[in-house]
Amino acid sequence: MHNIAIISSSIRPDRKSHRLALYFMKYLNDNFLANANILDLKDYDFPIFSETLKIQKSPSKKLLDFAEKIKKSDAIIVVTPEYNGGYPASLKNAIDVLYEEWRHKPVGIVTVSGGPFAGTQVLVSFQFSLWKMKAWTITEQYCVPDVEKNYDEEGNSLHKKISEPLTEAFLKELFWCIKADKSVG
Ligand SMILES: Cc1cc2nc3c(=O)[nH]c(=O)nc-3n(C[C@H](O)[C@H](O)[C@H](O)COP(=O)(O)O)c2cc1C
Numbered sequence: 001m002h003n004i005a006i007i008s009s010s011i012r013p014d015r016k017s018h019r020l021a022l023y024f025m026k027y028l029n030d031n032f033l034a035n036a037n038i039l040d041l042k043d044y045d046f047p048i049f050s051e052t053l054k055i056q057k058s059p060s061k062k063l064l065d066f067a068e069k070i071k072k073s074d075a076i077i078v079v080t081p082e083y084n085g086g087y088p089a090s091l092k093n094a095i096d097v098l099y100e101e102w103r104h105k106p107v108g109i110v111t112v113s114g115g116p117f118a119g120t121q122v123l124v125s126f127q128f129s130l131w132k133m134k135a136w137t138i139t140e141q142y143c144v145p146d147v148e149k150n151y152d153e154e155g156n157s158l159h160k161k162i163s164e165p166l167t168e169a170f171l172k173e174l175f176w177c178i179k180a181d182k183s184v185g
Pocket of ligand 1: 005010011012014015016017018082083084085086112113114116117118119147
């Protein structure tokens with residue numbers, strides 16, 4: 001079974017995009033598609049970036065744990081809200097502190113907004129950052145508008161007829177990339 005890490009990026013007390021992290025974790029685990037775990041940036045509570053892990057003299061246990069989980073995962077799903085047309089500082093913080101760990105890693109991007117535009121303005125800037133890290137962003141996106149109308153607090157989809165085909169297409173591409181990645185070694 002593949003290991004998939006799901007990064008939940010919003011660290012706001014009243015965050016809503018976390019619902020999508022819960023949704024994908026449950027979908028993958030309940031359907032026995034993968035062993036999926038959430039890497040919650042709210043729990044990690046990393047200090048603002050000052051140096052990469054590689055040259056930190058005494059990295060925290062939390063950072064070493066995060067790095068190990070990124071490295072060991074077969075793929076990553078990043079759930080990000082859109083803040084003023086970009087992705088949140090918490091996510092940039094967690095991306096920049098690593099480097100090698102991201103190399104060739106299949107990454108699926110989930111964008112979330114409270115309004116009608118589904119966080120899609122994040123895609124270009126975030127994908128470019130991942131490209132710079134040599135991660136492998138998959139060519140399907142999962143973009144969620146009106147998050148509170150579409151997912152409940154436990155991460156259940158409120159409109160399965162719409163969400164399931166989109167989820168299947170997104171995960172099909174992610175699993176294809178995992179398979180291709182493993183065949184190269
Ligand atoms: C600082 C800030 C900036 C935001 N900027 C945008 C934006 O540019 N576009 C948008 O659609 N929603 C924006 N939102 C609303 C988010 O889409 C909304 O909070 C949503 O629930 C996802 O973020 P969350 O997981 O932090 O709740 C913004 C929210 C915050 C807190």
